[in-house]
Amino acid sequence: MSTATLPERNDIMRWKVGTLHENWYVAALSTQVDDKTPFASVVLEEPLVLFRDKTGRATALRDRCLHRNAALSGGKLFDGCIGCPYHGWTYDANGACVIVPSEGPGAAPKVERRVDRFPIVEQDGLVWVYMGDVDNAALKAPFRFPHSGEEGWSSYFMLTPFDGDATDLVENFMDVPHTAFVHSGWFRKAGTAKRAEATVERTCDAVHVEYFQPDDSIGFTGWLLNPDGKVMTHTDRFFMPNVTRVDYMWGERRGFVITSQITPIGPDRAMVYTAITFRFGVFNPIARLLLPAYTRVVINQDVAIMVNQTANLKRYGGRRFNSTEADVIHRSIESLRDHALAGGKGAHPASFSKRISFWM
Ligand code: FES
Ligand SMILES: [Fe+2]
Structure with a gap:
């Protein structure tokens, strides 16, 4: 070779x-x-x-x-x-x-x-x-996309050029509070916020968030995709350096997984490869027909907010972030990526697990 x-x-x-x-x-x-x-x-x-x-x-x-x-x-x-x-x-x-x-x-x-x-x-x-x-x-081995080719699961890819640095894009893909604003009415509704609990775990190369909010739901999860009315479980995961995985499961047998791999093209531009993977039993064929239009609208809403943020980060010469308890997730992502960006020098961010609560 x-x-x-x-x-x-x-x-x-x-x-x-x-x-x-x-x-x-x-x-x-x-x-x-x-x-x-x-x-x-x-x-x-x-x-x-x-x-x-x-x-x-x-x-x-x-x-x-x-x-x-x-x-x-x-x-x-x-x-x-x-x-x-x-x-x-x-x-x-x-x-x-x-x-x-x-x-x-x-x-x-x-x-x-x-x-x-x-x-x-x-x-x-x-x-x-x-x-x-x-x-x-x-x-190292490339990341394995979950449920790829597994029986019962269907999948399709969405390719999206995004403005943004990979750190900011990962944060967007792992961010729950923005859904009520950027995706208002499409994903979660503004003004209906509830207090949610989550655990955030940072390991040497990943961040794992598990939400505890039994009455949470997302935009399209009505009679079609969750006919049994099962409680939704929700986990968000980040894998260094550039993959996010968001799982919504209703019981063992129904689920919806969004996996995004960010390929930086340049400092403020990326091609994002998103796999939409789902298991809705007999509804899989209809979901395969309906979901692409829905996911395209939602992703384009994220594209627009990232255009906004990226332009403003440039205009003001970089990040000066303020954080709340919900941003423990984001600070964990930043710490791992910043450490690698600095060449892996200095102490590696320590592993931890923490319970947080915030409104979403
Ligand atoms: S053959 Fe001349 S530039 Fe490629
Ligand atoms: Fe979003």
Whole structure:
């Protein structure tokens, strides 16, 4: 395997985020990558081109031709290789340059002509790339999306470009109090707030929140999706560095899980891959028809508030947050991400478990 060990450019986000680049990030949905058309993706300001070789294996190469540095993603795929759109230098799925048209048909490939290939894993309908030192890729595994392919569960992905730094996006995805305002009437209603209890647990690389509010409900959970009137249980989880998982369950057999993986494109911009996964028994087919429109409205409401917050953070030159007891969750997220952003230096945030209460 070719390595992507040495920075080609030190000034891109990938090399300015402490240890946050030492992770797997989603670069594409599996369905976006084929052997017909190159797929361009950007992760931590590193441009990538993805495609499949003749066996169907996905590959991710640096999106830059060795010759005069045109973007390979503008080129063509043939025989499992990618041809540069400018002068036709052609690279196989390992990044080796196999054809240089100007050197003639019999020219032997030169081994040193090779574009970097990124470690890649395809699972749960997603294509993950490792953005750190290639030698570290095997030390971690990409996050497993819950219930993917499990019997009884249905799932679909939503792709959403968001303004925002990943820390602020994680906070939004893990935030309950905003639902009555940003999603008023769609998710929870403003003016009907109730006191809720929750436990917040921070481990070395995760934050787990369990809510205790037996009479809570969310927008669409009426007769259709919860016909037995079961009590809803609600947990929110954050997994370093960029995944959130929100579970609503009604008993053992009905549930709705929102899993979001945030791929930073640049400092204030991200592509968010959200899996909507649900188990509603015989109602699964109708939920599959109705839910996408509903979840699109709700996610777009979050997009709008993140445009607002991101612009204001820039306008005022960064975060000066105030916190309430409900924000123990957010401060826990910030502490883990800030520690990694600082290169993992200094004392690691200590694990704790705490009961909090707030109105939502
Ligand atoms: S720039 Fe790619 S072949 Fe010349
Ligand atoms: Fe939201």
